[in-house]
Amino acid sequence: MMSLLKGIIRDESGATAIEYGLIAALISVAAITAFATVGTKLSDLMMNTSNKLQ
16 A cells, blocks of 8 residues: 555656646747737738728
8 A cells, every 4th residue: 555655656747747738838828929919910011001002
């Protein structure tokens, strides 16, 4: 029973999966922020171009 408990405590595979999940989440947030910023700037550029053509 004691060796089973020690094995569970020493197992770090779950911690590694959580770390990878957190890294993926941070990358996703950064990508969404970047895409939103680029999208807004692109929309403004298109509106300015459209207004100049009228």
